[in-house]
Each structure stands twice: as structure tokens, then as C-alpha cells.
Amino acid sequence: MSTLIVAFPKLEEAKTVRNLLIHRGFDVAVPCTSGAQAINQADTLSDGIIICGYKLSDNMVYTELYEYKPKSFEMLLVASQNRWEDCQDNGIVCAAMPIKVNDLVSTIEMMLQAQIRRRRKLRSQPRKRSPEEQKIIDDAKHLLMERNNMSEQEAFRYIQKCSMDSGNTMVESATMVMGIYQDV
Structure with missing residues (x-):
């Protein structure tokens, strides 16, 4: 499951939002007050959502945080x-202050579901082979x-079956x- 990173300029705000989300069953990392802390935290995780305010304690604005965060977040x-001036152009999801708890929770759940769908879609796509791998x-x-009088489709299916087995x-x-037939 994806991890949430909460980053607000005041530690009390960050802790309040973190505790609220933990109470609702979300996996939340350590609360952050600076953009650098949020980026470091994101670098240690595989994917998730960064929940942040407009400007953090190290004067990093949300657009800079968005630029430096890992792509999986x-x-x-x-x-x-x-x-919200730059939000619609670059895919940042926005929530208006003061935010209601149910609005925040439903927005996060929607974002997490979108991440899950994206992950499944990526997994279901066949992996692209490099030209060297395709040549092998x-x-x-x-x-x-040549050696077993197989059609191209039969040879492919044979390699595929060996791979699956x-x-x-x-x-x-x-x-x-190739190693077996070159030794013969």
C-alpha cells in the first residue's frame, strides 16, 4: 500500500493531519515541516502521496516540491x-482550506485508487525487450x-513454455x- 507523507510549515499542523489520517487507517510517514524532509522521506519509499501546504518552512513552494519529488509520488x-495557480496544468490535486475531514479522506482514497489502477495497468503490459534480447x-x-523442423510459431511457443515451466x-x-544446441 502507498504511504502518505504530510508536509506543512508548522509541525503541529503536520502532526494533526498525520494523526487524523492514521486514525482513519492510512499508512502515514513521519510528519515533515520542510520540502527537503518530504523529498528525503519520499526517496526512502516506493510510492505514495505527498500532502502539503502552499509554502513549507524552508521556503520551498509546492511547485518546487512537485518538481523534485520522485515520479512515483x-x-x-x-x-x-x-x-492554486499552477495546479491544473501539472496534475497536482488541490483541496481548499479549511478542509473537511471527509473531503480530505475521500480525496486521498480517490488518489490511492488511481495509483492502484495505474500499477495494475503497468503490470499487465508486456515488458519491452531490448534489440539484443530480441536477437537472442x-x-x-x-x-x-533448423534443428527440429519447427515452424516459427512452434519454436516461439517452445521457448515460451520452457520459460514458464x-x-x-x-x-x-x-x-x-542455444547453449544446449551449440554443445551438440
Whole structure:
């Protein structure tokens, strides 16, 4: 599950929001007061959401924080509406001050669900092979076609089945096939 990072200029504000979110069942990291702390915290985590105010104690503005944060993190700006000037252009989600607890929670849940959908979509896409990896697979297919009288589709399926049976990647299985036939 994604971790939330709470960053506000005053430690009391950050702790209050953190405690509120923990009470609602969210995984929240240590509260931060500066942009540098938030970025360091994000660098130690895989993904999540940074919830922040307009300007932090080290004078870092939310746009700078957005620029320096890891790409796997999203950002939720909690500020008055007149401070939202750059939000719509770069994908920062905004919540108006004073924020209601239910609005904050539902916004965070919506953002977390979007992250989950994005992760699933990335996982379901086939991994792109480099030209070198594709050449290894093609060489193994041609070797199988030549030595075992297989069609190209049969050779591919054979390498694919070996890969699934052994738990190796297609490239590793193709390399093993080539190693077996080159020794003969």
C-alpha cells in the first residue's frame, strides 16, 4: 500500500493531519515541516502521496516540491483557492482550506485508487525487450526451426513454455536452448 507523507510549515499542523489520517487507517510517514524532509522521506519509499501546504518552512513552494519529488509520488495541495495557480496544468490535486475531514479522506482514497489502477495497468503490459534480447530469442527460434523442423510459431511457443515451466525469462530460456544446441 502507498504511504502518505504530510508536509506543512508548522509541525503541529503536520502532526494533526498525520494523526487524523492514521486514525482513519492510512499508512502515514513521519510528519515533515520542510520540502527537503518530504523529498528525503519520499526517496526512502516506493510510492505514495505527498500532502502539503502552499509554502513549507524552508521556503520551498509546492511547485518546487512537485518538481523534485520522485515520479512515483502524487501530490495533494491543501491551500486556499487563490494559491492554486499552477495546479491544473501539472496534475497536482488541490483541496481548499479549511478542509473537511471527509473531503480530505475521500480525496486521498480517490488518489490511492488511481495509483492502484495505474500499477495494475503497468503490470499487465508486456515488458519491452531490448534489440539484443530480441536477437537472442530470434536466434534460438531459428536454431529450433533448423534443428527440429519447427515452424516459427512452434519454436516461439517452445521457448515460451520452457520459460514458464522453469520460471525464467524468455531471454534466459532462449539462451539455455542455444547453449544446449551449440554443445551438440
